[in-house]
Amino acid sequence: MTDWLVSHFDLTPEQIKVKKIPPRQSTLVLGPPGSGKTQVLIQRADYLVQSQKISLQKIRLFVATDVMEKFIGPEVKSLGYPEEIVTTFDRWCHSLYVENISQDLPRVYIDGRIDFKKIHSAVLNALQKNRDLRKNLEFVLVDDGQDMTPEAFKVLYMVAQHITVFADPHHKLSKESASESQIIDTLKLNKVKFFLQGDFRSSRPMAELASFFIEDENFRNAYLSEVRFDDSTSEDFPCCIAPSEEKELRLLSLVVRQRLVMKDKVGILVPTNRLVHRVAKALEDRGIEAEKAIPLSAQNVIHKPYDFGNDLPKITTYSMARGLTFDSVFMPQLTENAFSKIPLFLRHRHLFVGITRASKWVYMSTVKGEEFGEITKLKSAEIEGKIRILDKI
Numbered sequence: 568m569t570d571w572l573v574s575h576f577d578l579t580p581e582q583i584k585v586k587k588i589p590p591r592q593s594t595l596v597l598g599p600p601g602s603g604k605t606q607v608l609i610q611r612a613d614y615l616v617q618s619q620k621i622s623l624q625k626i627r628l629f630v631a632t633d634v635m636e637k638f639i640g641p642e643v644k645s646l647g648y649p650e651e652i653v654t655t656f657d658r659w660c661h662s663l664y665v666e667n668i669s670q671d672l673p674r675v676y677i678d679g680r681i682d683f684k685k686i687h688s689a690v691l692n693a694l695q696k697n698r699d700l701r702k703n704l705e706f707v708l709v710d711d712g713q714d715m716t717p718e719a720f721k722v723l724y725m726v727a728q729h730i731t732v733f734a735d736p737h738h739k740l741s742k743e744s745a746s747e748s749q750i751i752d753t754l755k756l757n758k759v760k761f762f763l764q765g766d767f768r769s770s771r772p773m774a775e776l777a778s779f780f781i782e783d784e785n786f787r788n789a790y791l792s793e794v795r796f797d798d799s800t801s802e803d804f805p806c807c808i809a810p811s812e813e814k815e816l817r818l819l820s821l822v823v824r825q826r827l828v829m830k831d832k833v834g835i836l837v838p839t840n841r842l843v844h845r846v847a848k849a850l851e852d853r854g855i856e857a858e859k860a861i862p863l864s865a866q867n868v869i870h871k872p873y874d875f876g877n878d879l880p881k882i883t884t885y886s887m888a889r890g891l892t893f894d895s896v897f898m899p900q901l902t903e904n905a906f907s908k909i910p911l912f913l914r915h916r917h918l919f920v921g922i923t924r925a926s927k928w929v930y931m932s933t934v935k936g937e938e939f940g941e942i943t944k945l946k947s948a949e950i951e952g953k954i955r956i957l958d959k960i
Contacts, residue, residue, distance in 0.1 A: 572642040573606060585761050586611045590619060590706065593730040593754045595747070598763030599790055600923040601774075604733040605890050607763065608708050609639060611731060613646050621705050628653045629723075631711040634860045634887045638875050656719055657683045660690045667700060668693055687718050694725040701725050708732075711889050712750060713739040720745055720753040730754055737786050738916050740886055765793045768892060768926050772801040776929065776953045777922040779944045780915040806901075806931040806945050808938065808958040815932050816846070818960065819899050820853035822930055823880055826895045827855075831928070833880040834893035836921045838906050843882050846899060850880070857882050860891075885917035888924050896925035901933040903940060914941060 578586065585607050588594050598604045612628055615621070628643070630636050633655055640650035664672070664686050673685040694700050707727040709715065712734035723730055732754070736747045745753070751760075769777065774794040781787040809815035819835075826833050835857065837846055843859050850857045858873035860883040873881060883891070898921050906914060918941060922929055933939065935958065948954045 572609060572645065575610060578603070578607070578610065579765075579767075581763060582607050582610075585763060586614050588731070588761065590615060590729050593756055594732070594761060595712075595750055595754070595756055596731065596733045596761045596763060597735065597747075598733070599735055599765075599793065600738070600920065601768035602763040602765055602793075603767055604735070604763060605639060605710055608710050608731070608733050609642055609646070612643070612652070612706070612708050613648075615706050615729075616648070619705070623648060623652060625703075625705040626652055627659065627704055627707050627727075629656050629659065629707060629709045629715075631655070631714055631889050632887050633658070633862050634883060635710070635890045637860070637873070638891055641876055656715060656722075657686075660686050660722070663690055663693075663700075667697075687716070687722065691718060691722050691725075694722060702728050705729065706731075709734075711735075712745075713747075714741050714744045714889075716741075716743050717745045717749045717753060720750055724754055737781075737783070738920060740889070740913060740916060740920075742912075769794065769923055770801055770927070772804070772953065773922065773925060773927075773929065775951075776804055776948055777919050779948045779953070780919040780922070780941075782915055802928055803955045804929045804931070804953070806933070806949075806954050806956045807960055808933055808935050808956065809960055810935050812934050814960065815899060815934055816849040817853065819846075819897060819930075819932060820850055820855050823850065823855055823857075823897060826928070827878070827880070830878075831894035832878070832892075833895050833897065834888065834891060834924055835880055835882040835897040835899065836885050836888050836924070837882070837898075837900050838885060838909050838917065840884060842900055842905060843884060847882050850882075855880070859883070861887060885921050889920060891924050892926060893924055894926055895928040895930065896921060898922075898929065898931045899933075901931055901939050901942070902937040904937060906939045906941075914939075915944075 582603050585596055636653050636655060640653050643653050644650050668689055673682040675682045704727040707723055707730045709732045712732035713736050732750060771794055778787050778791055807818055809818060823833055837843055840861055843861050847857050847859050857880040860873045860881045945954055949956050
């Protein structure tokens with residue numbers, strides 16, 4: 568079992584207010600990384616079930632990825648609820664499609680994968696035609712709502728009597744996702760929104776480093792103004808520029824081992840699923856067992872299950888890391904080749920998300936002569952004393 572879920576008594580007054588928002592009308596809750604959105608989502612689900620005495624079949628917690636589903640599932644179970652109430656929107660739509668439309672699933676012609684876009688559209692069409700399918704859920708709570716599409720919110724509006732959406736519009740990872748105004752209009756919300764302010768996870772030095780990857784200066788200043796001040800001494804955050812990939816991976820294994828000895832929960836983030844497999848193999852070759860926290864679609868035939876309840880390092884992608892929390896976060900393979908398939912508008916957001924997954928320490932590494940373009944941001948951060956670049960290894 569993981570240990571990041573706090574009790575009701577440890578919530579801030581602001582978080583308690585959001586937890587106990589009256590269920591009469593759907594609600595949009597905004598907040599930056601570290602403000603406790605996922606914490607409050609789980610606590611609010613518990614509050615709604617207990618105060619409204621609803622059936623557990625009538626509530627769902629939608630999370631962005633099946634990795635996040637496995638991350639918070641044990642916490643929901645610790646409150647006495649079945650983990651099945653936590654799911655992804657894709658998985659839920661898949662079930663509704665099979666039960667009410669067809670067992671013959673639409674697939675992408677190129678690679679044969681399930682075509683969830685077509686499933687979403689078919690589910691919406693079925694809801695519009697069949698009144699019996701509507702409003703069958705009393706409460707839906709959505710995590711990372713900024714990455715859901717307008718069509719998804721149309722589906723939720725038709726299927727749920729009350730919806731609470733937690734979102735951070737500044738860090739959406741898809742151009743197809745709904746805007747803040749689209750969420751408000753689709754769910755027919757009033758203009759009153761709720762805000763969770765402050766970053767309660769990251770230390771001040773960590774947040775200052777992450778802020779170099781916030782493009783909007785006004786948001787950058789607003790984010791830094793809400794970060795907690797920590798009087799404790801912070802470790803240096805290193806960025807190692809290794810002379811070769813082999814040396815980079817060897818250093819990575821040595822430092823991961825050090826953090827494990829310190830009893831840290833370790834997360835290792837890379838930009839692609841291919842690199843998840845590659846880095847996991849490199850660590851295994853150097854005597855470190857790590858688990859690959861990746862979606863089912865990216866798992867190979869010899870994939871081993873991962874469990875956030877154990878102390879093994881978890882390797883995942885930046886996009887799958889949303890909502891996750893680790894003591895130490897490692898960000899290796901910061902090369903232009905590794906990031907070549909990541910759209911430019913997403914690079915800074917990925918790196919911001921990566922850094923803010925850590926509560927204590929961040930380690931970065933790349934290969935000399937192959938550094939990604941964002942190394943200039945890290946050099947600027949070094950000038951201001953926010954990171955230490957080591958290139959004589």
